[in-house]
Amino acid sequence: MSALPPLPYPEWEPTKETLHLWVQIVGKVKMASLPPKNHWWHVPLYVDVRGLTTRLLHAQDGTGFEIRFDFADHRLVVETATSERSFELIDGLSVADFDTQLHGALGELDVTILEKPFGVPMTTPFPDDREHASYDADAVERFWRVLDWSAGVLEEFSGWYCGKQSPVHLFWHSFDLALTRFSGRPAPELPDADPVTHEAYTHEAVSFGFWAGDRDVREPTYYSYTFPEPPGLRDRALAPAQAFWADQGAGSLARLPYEVVRTAADPRQTLLEFLESAYEAGADAAGWDRAALTSSWCPIPA
Numbered sequence: 108m109s110a111l112p113p114l115p116y117p118e119w120e121p122t123k124e125t126l127h128l129w130v131q132i133v134g135k136v137k138m139a140s141l142p143p144k145n146h147w148w149h150v151p152l153y154v155d156v157r158g159l160t161t162r163l164l165h166a167q168d169g170t171g172f173e174i175r176f177d178f179a180d181h182r183l184v185v186e187t188a189t190s191e192r193s194f195e196l197i198d199g200l201s202v203a204d205f206d207t208q209l210h211g212a213l214g215e216l217d218v219t220i221l222e223k224p225f226g227v228p229m230t231t232p233f234p235d236d237r238e239h240a241s242y243d244a245d246a247v248e249r250f251w252r253v254l255d256w257s258a259g260v261l262e263e264f265s266g267w268y269c270g271k272q273s274p275v276h277l278f279w280h281s282f283d284l285a286l287t288r289f290s291g292r293p294a295p296e297l298p299d300a301d302p303v304t305h306e307a308y309t310h311e312a313v314s315f316g317f318w319a320g321d322r323d324v325r326e327p328t329y330y331s332y333t334f335p336e337p338p339g340l341r342d343r344a345l346a347p348a349q350a351f352w353a354d355q356g357a358g359s360l361a362r363l364p365y366e367v368v369r370t371a372a373d374p375r376q377t378l379l380e381f382l383e384s385a386y387e388a389g390a391d392a393a394g395w396d397r398a399a400l401t402s403s404w405c406p407i408p409a
Contacts, residue, residue, distance in 0.1 A: 111256060111369040112249040115329050116320030119246035121365065123319055126247065127282045128202045128224060129183075132209060132233055133161065133174050134279030135220040140164040146287070146307055152176075153173075154258045154284070158251055159277060166216040172298035174209075176253040181244050186214040186268030190314050198243070202236035228282040228322060250319055253327070253365070254284055257317045260285045260375055264315070264382045266405035283318035283330075290395045294335055306333050309338040313389040317365070327365035329381060332358060343388030346380045347371075361385040 115342055116123070122139040141149040141164060152159045158178035163171055175184045176196070183205070184193040192212040200208075210217050223232045229239065254277070261275045264286065278285055280303075290311040297305055315331045318324070332355065333340055341352045341359050350363040363381045371377040390397050 111374055112252055114246075114249050114253055114365060116318065116326050119250075120320075121239070122242035122243040122246050123250075123282075124229065125202065125241045126250075127227065127279075128197075128229060128233070128236065128239055129205050130159070130176070130277075130279045130282065131224055131227075132202075132206055132220070133176070133183075136174065136209070136213070136218060137161045137164060139218040139220050140166070144308070146273065146321070147278075147303070151274075151278050151285075153274070153276055154251075154254050158340060159254075167218075168215075170216060171249065172213075172216050177234065179245055181242075181247070183209060183212070185209075185216070196242055196244075196247075199240050200242060201238075201240035202231075203234050204237075204240075206233040229280050230381050248312075249325070253317070253319075256374075257284055257329075257378070260378050261315065261382075263283065263375075264379060267383075268400060269402040269404075270400040281318065283316045285314060285316035287312050287314040288390075288400075290390070290400075311335070311393060311395075313386055313393075315385065326353045329365065329378060330386030331361040331382065331389065333393060334358075334393060335393075337389070337392040337394070340392045343392055344384065345388065347377055348383040350381050350384065361388065 128247045130152065136151060138150045143149055149203060151164055155175070158176040161174045163173055164171060170187055172187045175186070177184050181196045183195045183196060184191060189398060193209045194212060206222070222234055258275050261284070265272055265275065268288050270291060273285065273287040275284065275286050277283070292311045294308055294311050302331060304383065311334065313331065313333045319327045319328050336358045345351065345361055349367040350361060353360045353362050366377050
């Protein structure tokens with residue numbers, strides 16, 4: 108792959124917010140088309156060779172289908188074994204128009220979804236949202252390249268662990284690429300949590316990921332957090348030197364700006380160093396048996 112591209116968030120913020128809402132619509136169709144899995148693992152999208160995909164879904168009559176964001180040709184594609192329907196992703200395509208065209212392309216495969224955003228500042232129901240209609244194709248292609256590269260590094264990192272862990276996937280509510288490791292121990296109950304949070308955090312975890320930026324974090328960033336947060340977590344060292352602990356709600360988030368990784372002499376090694384340091388910080392502070400959870404097939408390099 109050529110050099111990692113710049114991705115300054117303010118320059119494509121309108122496109123990112125529009126794309127985020129489009130992805131939420133597709134994600135809700137996926138959620139309604141699959142039986143549930145623990146930690147909501149039935150709802151994310153996945154990076155593929157041309158963009159993002161739902162992977163295999165099934166309609167009520169059993170027909171298999173897939174929905175893809177094709178960021179090479181800038182199209183939304185609905186495909187079955189015998190048909191393909193698509194429409195263009197272009198500047199000026201509002202969330203309302205995307206919603207209408209997607210349900211039209213689904214046709215007999217369609218399902219009913221809750222037609223409003225989840226977990227984002229934007230609150231207008233999808234069929235009524237004509238405000239968000241920006242699409243910078245160049246920025247989206249750069250974003251996809253960053254997702255593709257980051258997913259590859261996270262896949263490599265996942266091979267260092269032999270305990271329970273998630274796939275590398277993209278959660279559409281927060282629009283972040285994520286990988287989560289679990290200790291195997293249940294987490295304390297969250298009696299006041301909403302159903303989404305309650306299901307997501309049933310077990311001790313250290314999570315890692317990438318997001319492109321939002322209204323609060325104004326730059327693309329790699330992150331990690333430990334749940335539940337153990338005492339003394341923020342006293343643990345992170346690497347490389349530009350990594351830092353930041354406040355996140357009532358807890359702590361390890362962060363490393365994408366720009367640090369992009370401009371490093373060895374971006375892959377820099378990101379792996381951050382991921383491993385964040386894992387060691389969280390796992391050691393929480394008392395995990397790291398030796399027992401280290402993969403013998405793909406051990407951590409010296």
